[in-house]
Amino acid sequence: MSRQTTPIVQQLRDRGLRVTASRHAVLAWLVEHPHATVEQVHAGVSQQIGSISKQAVYDVLAACIDADLVQQIKPSGHPARFERRTGDNHHHLVCRSCGCIEDVDCVLGEKPCLTPGQDHGFEVDEAEVMFWGLCKSCRTHSPETPDEGV
DSSP states (O other), rough: OOOOOOOHHHHHHHHHOOOOOHHHHHHHHHHSSBBBBBOOOOOOOHHHHHHHHHHHHHHHHHHHHHHHSSSSOOOOOSSOOSOOOOSSSSEEETTTTTTEEEEESSSSOOSOOOOOOOOOTTTOOOOOOOOEEEHHHHHHHOTSSOOTTO
């Protein structure tokens, strides 16, 4: 790894984390591959830096989640996914068929974008929203998709 200070190096230092090749590689890989599973991160980072254990990837992701450098999303019925987009109020679109995930900005822009009908004394500061459906590709290739206009 180069000795120059990259944005990732600075982000790690700003959050009090040691700069390591594995942390840098995981964060850099997630910039280009948002919503990746641990297996995808492991395979991608292994190609970049060589041998890295899956446990090391889990450890890097856990440290980066704690430091708010990575966000974990857990779509029901799918493996956990990881992304670098943190600290804003965005949600996710999830394809029920292929598992494709896309970011979608909150229409209100500020947290929480939804409030419960009854808060039971909670001070609500965040709402997680996951939209489910079929992506364009799966709708196009699905034999069960009804023809338009029928």
